[in-house]
Amino acid sequence: MGLELYLDLLSQPCRSIYIFARSNNIPFEFKHVELMKGQHRTEEFRKVNILMKVPALKDGSFTLAESIAILLYLARKFKTPDHWYPSDLQKRARVDEYLSWQHVNIRGKGSKLFLTKVLLPLLTGQPLSPEKLESVTEELNIVLNQFEEKFLQDKPFIAGSEVSLADLVALVELMQPVGAGYDLFEERPKLAEWRRQVEEAVGKQLFQEAHEGILKAKNLTADKIAPDLLEHFKHQLLKQTS
Amino acid sequence: MLNSLCSSETNKQEDNFAPCVYKPVGFSVAFRHDTILARQPHLQTAGKLLCFGPSNSEGAGKVRLLKKVPALKDGDFTLAECTAILLYLSRKYNTPDHWYPSDIQKRAQVDEYLSWHHANIRANAPKTMWIKVLIPLFTGQPLPSEKLQEVMEGLSTSLKQFEERFLQDKAFIIGSEISLADLVAIVELMQPVGVGCDIFEDRPRLMEWRRRVEDAVGKELFFQAHEMILSVKELSNIQIDPALKEQLAPVLMKMLK
Numbered sequence: 001m002g003l004e005l006y007l008d009l010l011s012q013p014c015r016s017i018y019i020f021a022r023s024n025n026i027p028f029e030f031k032h033v034e035l036m037k038g039q040h041r042t043e044e045f046r047k048v049n050i051l052m053k054v055p056a057l058k059d060g061s062f063t064l065a066e067s068i069a070i071l072l073y074l075a076r077k078f079k080t081p082d083h084w085y086p087s088d089l090q091k092r093a094r095v096d097e098y099l100s101w102q103h104v105n106i107r108g109k110g111s112k113l114f115l116t117k118v119l120l121p122l123l124t125g126q127p128l129s130p131e132k133l134e135s136v137t138e139e140l141n142i143v144l145n146q147f148e149e150k151f152l153q154d155k156p157f158i159a160g161s162e163v164s165l166a167d168l169v170a171l172v173e174l175m176q177p178v179g180a181g182y183d184l185f186e187e188r189p190k191l192a193e194w195r196r197q198v199e200e201a202v203g204k205q206l207f208q209e210a211h212e213g214i215l216k217a218k219n220l221t222a223d224k225i226a227p228d229l230l231e232h233f234k235h236q237l238l239k240q241t242s
Numbered sequence: 243m244l245n246s247l248c249s250s251e252t253n254k255q256e257d258n259f260a261p262c263v264y265k266p267v268g269f270s271v272a273f274r275h276d277t278i279l280a281r282q283p284h285l286q287t288a289g290k291l292l293c294f295g296p297s298n299s300e301g302a303g304k305v306r307l308l309k310k311v312p313a314l315k316d317g318d319f320t321l322a323e324c325t326a327i328l329l330y331l332s333r334k335y336n337t338p339d340h341w342y343p344s345d346i347q348k349r350a351q352v353d354e355y356l357s358w359h360h361a362n363i364r365a366n367a368p369k370t371m372w373i374k375v376l377i378p379l380f381t382g383q384p385l386p387s388e389k390l391q392e393v394m395e396g397l398s399t400s401l402k403q404f405e406e407r408f409l410q411d412k413a414f415i416i417g418s419e420i421s422l423a424d425l426v427a428i429v430e431l432m433q434p435v436g437v438g439c440d441i442f443e444d445r446p447r448l449m450e451w452r453r454r455v456e457d458a459v460g461k462e463l464f465f466q467a468h469e470m471i472l473s474v475k476e477l478s479n480i481q482i483d484p485a486l487k488e489q490l491a492p493v494l495m496k497m498l499k
Binding site: 092 | 319321325333334354356357
């Protein structure tokens with residue numbers, strides 16, 4: 001049994017792993033775990049990840065969760081090109097720094113905007129209040145400013161002149177609000193250029209393929225969600241978007 | 243106001259280019275594991291210089307655009323985020339393998355915990371301190387008990403997951419030896435303890451793990467690093483400048499969300 005990756009491409013961290021593995025020709029079996037159908041809550045998947053979240057990896061009897069851990073594991077096991085996680089101590093530290101900071105910032109705020117704009121109205125049946133949208137958009141913009149000023153600065157990529165895991169992780173997260181209809185690249189030319197370069201580095205076609213689902217997310221309707229999940233999702237969402 | 247004690251520690255064989263870590267002693271949780279790691283004997287003999295400076299001083303401000311602690315400065319190189327700093331220190335100073343094992347599966351387990359930690363343990367544990375001590379200190383008002391209850395419930399869920407997924411029946415997160423994962427977890431969990439929410443009380447397995455971590459790190463060093471957190475309640479008696487209160491109260495309330 002080879003490497004298995006348990007993924008749903010609607011999820012940002014799943015996309016970074018999918019793109020990284022495919023871009024580096026890492027052989028794996030794609031195990032589709034459809035979140036909207038509640039497949040992450042089955043007993044079978046629980047054996048792979050007791051925390052019932054995607055992405056997850058299974059390599060023989062070894063299981064692993066958390067996209068950053070998975071990306072690093074793949075980079076090490078398959079000895080991917082150095083620039084993904086540079087051996088230079090300081091460049092590596094830059095990648096670590098971003099990967100750490102992003103959890104509650106880019107990832108946190110990008111997710112929040114997506115959940116608030118797309119999923120919440122869908123699950124509650126209530127229209128989205130303009131104040132709420134403005135507030136989550138503002139929160140995202142604050143971290144986008146920090147991203148540009150502190151992490152990207154005048155460099156082409158976060159770690160310097162070459163693309164790394166940090167850029168990939170950042171970009172897939174930023175595509176989530178884009179999928180919600182908020183084109184954050186429109187008025188940020190530096191970010192737009194950075195995006196173009198990251199897409200080119202991983203392969204434009206692969207990038208677009210990975211994002212096909214999320215870019216259609218606006219068309220999601222409540223009937224696509226497993227009925228027994230509706231209450232559970234709603235409860236979770238209300239907590240996450242408060 | 244979160245007044246930082248300044249202490250500096252130099253080794254006789256001080257290297258002029260040794261990294262300088264800016265952080266106030268006491269309040270920033272993230273700094274404590276840096277201190278604990280850095281004070282392991284082999285790092286001292288490598289001629290490390292650690293200087294603690296006020297967190298919002300100009301020097302520290304230049305170091306960190308985001309104006310947060312901890313931060314590291316090594317010559318011209320500056321670095322934020324405790325995970326990044328811990329990894330940088332362990333690589334630069336070749337700390338013993340168990341801290342961040344070379345075995346890729348054990349290493350992955352450390353990475354897994356360090357990643358999960360942010361949105362889980364770290365999301366709730368510090369809030370106990372904000373709710374019980376710091377916010378009432380700055381706003382002059384206690385917070386409704388539901389707020390603390392909410393946080394404790396969240397923390398309880400995270401602790402259950404911690405025991406089920408990360409610790410299980412092992413001595414430490416990766417197995418038989420302590421690693422950065424245990425260190426990062428324990429310092430965060432000492433915060434509720436410091437404000438009287440003893441999360442170890444009804445959790446014997448966690449309590450045993452804590453004892454092992456303290457022993458592995460060195461009891462004296464562990465308690466030294468946690469001195470201020472464990473007496474944080476005494477802060478409640480301090481008088482704060484009203485102008486500062488007004489300025490910081492809304493910021494602190496936002497941090498609760």
